[in-house]
Amino acid sequence: MEPVIEVNELTKRYGGKTAVDRLSFTVRPGRVTGFLGPNGSGKSTTLRMVLGLDAPTSGTATVGGVPFRAHRRGLHHAGALLDAGHVHGGRTARAHLSALARGNGIGARRVTEVLEEVGLADAARRRVGGFSLGMRQRLGIATALLGDPPVLIFDEPVNGMDPEGVLWVRRLFRRLAAEGRTVxxxxxxxxxxxxxxxxxxxxxxxxxxTAESVRDFAARGTRLSVTVATPRPAELTAVLTAAGASVEGEGEGGREGAAGAGKLVVTGLPADRIAALAFENGVLLHELTTRAATLEEAFMALTADSVEYLAGGTR
Known part of the structure; x- marks a missing residue:
């Protein structure tokens, strides 16, 4: 059976509060699928329902076509890291993994393999209570990998990781997806x-x-802007505004100084049109740089109406 995560009309209510509301999406193998949303959007609740840790009020969440709880020896079907702190601090890393392995019919050799894979072989006999957050994250990833499952779910896996650890995690996820797993x-x-x-x-x-490719998502929220440096910003602003552009000053450089120089951020016109208008009006340009919105800017634009808590108490 194909290792697909399917969420269909999933709903979870806590008293009068709806945490997840008729949510539907599919996560397919061979690709890394990111799960995004503002704080309080229901991401963690959704992941817990996918893994059978919370029961939905209505709707379904399945892994490989059936609810996760229906899988015998679940670690062979899906591995997850939801909270790196949910490990008994008095146990060693090896003891923690060995206990999980026995309960899922996994041999001791596999425990050694995953400890080596996540870089904890030398710390295998240390108590988890003495681990840094980054080491706990590595142990959580080892736990997810223990059953060699086709489906892997990770919640904030790089928290506490140093730059080397972040790069390692990134490469690991790409490799797991390339092997045909659902990440x-x-x-x-x-x-x-x-x-x-x-x-x-x-x-x-x-x-x-939305549920779409990273490229399509970024394109949906992208608004191209052009940074323009000119010794005559006021004059160029008037020209570009008359042509339908939106023009803003960029920081301190956006205001005319003693020499009259300034930088402008222009939206609504492409760089070649800006250059043509400047040339036609005899305005000298020192810089003309096109910039696309980042994924973060696209995310902020598309989720602005879904943020539960805003700084300053505004809504």
Missing amino acids: FLSSHLMSEMEQTADDLVVIGQGRLI
């Missing part, structure tokens, strides 16, 4: 999503906003 990754780090994910599932206030 579902929740993170608030847009830079990691840009580097790692192929597809995105974006939710807000428990509802689906």
